[in-house]
Amino acid sequence: MxxxxxxxxxxxxxxxxxxxxxxxxxxxxxxxxxxxxxxxxxxxxxxxAEPIAAALVEAVGRGDTGYAVAGGLPDAFAAFAARRFGWRTDPAAIRLVPDVMAGIVEVLSLVTEPGDRVVVNTPAYPPYFYWIPRIGRELVENPLLLTPGGHRLDLAALERDFAAGAAAFLLCNPHNPTGVVFGEEDLLAVAALAGRYGVRVVTDEIHAPLVFPGARHVPFAGLDAPAAARSITLASASKAWNLAGLKAALAVPGEEARADVARIHPEVSEGAGLLGVIASEVAFTSGxxxxxxxxxxxxxxxxxxxxxxxxxxxxxxxxxxxxxxxxxxxxxxxxxxxxxxxxxxxxxxxxxxxxxxxxxxxxxxxxxxxxxxxxxxxxxxxxxxxxxxxxxxxxxxx
Known part of the structure; x- marks a missing residue:
């Protein structure tokens, strides 16, 4: 070097x-x-990470490269989320999906109808602009406020978009590309607005393990609010442990969204990669x-x-x-x-x-x-x- x-x-x-x-x-x-x-x-x-590399070498050595099942990954994630974020979720209710974007597409397809409006904070992860219209939903751009202290949610604009008939809000937290971590007060305000206007919240929390000192990740589904209980979170080890090419993520329901996540078809879960499941379980357990x-x-x-x-x-x-x-x-x-x-x-x-x-x-x-x-x-x-x-x-x- x-x-x-x-x-x-x-x-x-x-x-x-x-x-x-x-x-x-x-x-x-x-x-x-x-x-x-x-x-x-x-x-x-x-x-x-060495434990991940060792697990993958072992899997390849035994020819363990067949179709994916969730195995111990939901339990590993639930334990990680409890340790890291104080968020307790039921692993039995979690479903395997190929990656976070595929999970978002599947979840929005289940909880909204064709033609429904999906609100997204912009600037936003570029694939949102492709996939949301591709499944027949209308993407509504809700720009973050750019202030001298950085970006933040525009709650007044969010209320206007919710009141105008939005069916869902796709919340990216921590936010890509700005790196903002939305605080509990703002998230509770989002939950209150979503509850008032009947908006389903779907959260992309793929960057949650990558929070720096001085900030704290608050899982939306862990909030004490009806909209949080009806929310669905997409999570993965892919960003924090550099596993994107191995394909494995999880759809994690709030207490009142279990029936929705249970409708994810087994064919969707089988689109995940078995090596991704193995690597992700080790990441959450030993990484x-x-x-x-x-x-x-x-x-x-x-x-x-x-x-x-x-x-x-x-x-x-x-x-x-x-x-x-x-x-x-x-x-x-x-x-x-x-x-x-x-x-x-x-x-x-x-x-x-x-x-x-x-x-x-x-x-x-x-x-x-x-x-x-x-x-x-x-x-x-x-x-x-x-x-x-x-x-x-x-x-x-x-």
Missing amino acids: TGTTHGRTGGPLDAFDLGELRARHSSKWREYPQDVLPVWVAEMDTPL EPWLEELLAGLDANRALLGRLLAGRLPEVGYQPPQATYLAWLDLRALGLGDDPAEWFLRRGGTALYPGPRFGAPGRGFARFNFATSGDRVTEAVERMAASLTGGPRAAASH
Whole structure:
């Protein structure tokens, strides 16, 4: 591993050099030419946690690669949620789904009707914009408020959209791409509005294990409110333990939503991957020491990114995320148009996730994935800065 500076932690984020990462077959490292430094899609440059890797090697060794069943995964998740969040849920009521997005599609198909309105806070995870219309529902953009202290829910606008006839609210918490962790007071306000207007709440809590010190994840379904009892949560180990390609997630019902989740067809569950189930069970059971080491490295990188931007690109707006490993950068002051990521890809050899794909509030923004070594975070910012001064594209040597 080359390089010795810029926030080196010695943890999982520093395990691989650039050549090893470029040998990967995942979309992060195969989407762009090799001279491009990718900091776009939500994938981490880490090895697997050792207990997960050992379990997968053992499974492959015994040829355990058949159709998936949930096995011990619901129990493992329920125990993790109780330890981590104080949320107690019944594992017998949890159903296996292939991934969080597939689970959202299945749940919305069960609890809403064709033509129904589904409210989504924007900027929003890009696949929402594809899948919600694809199942015949109308996506209603409900922009978050951008304040000097960061993004927050616009409860007045949310009430207007609920009152206008919304059937469901798809809540992403912790929020992608802003990294905001919505507090209990706001979540209780959402629950009150949902109860008042008969709106079903479906929550994407895939980033819940990735919350930094100073913030606390509050599971929506754990709130003491009727709308929370009727809510359905989608959860997965995929983001926190870098398992997205293995395909396994869970639909977790509130107390009054068990019958809805029970209607998820077994064919849907069989779309999950058995290796994903095995890896996820181990993650929730034995993966917390690795997770804590990862979070320490990510915490260092979010601070490093702030220092780098302040020094090299001070015009860029940056609120350190409260969770996730994704930074939502306000690049509007640079005058690069609606899609500044295109500029940095073309002129700086750095691939960020284009802001407009997150909805109208994403114009002039881009998402930066800092789940890599501190050296590569530094390299990406240096390339971005050099692209604005006409300097040569820096070599990705770290």
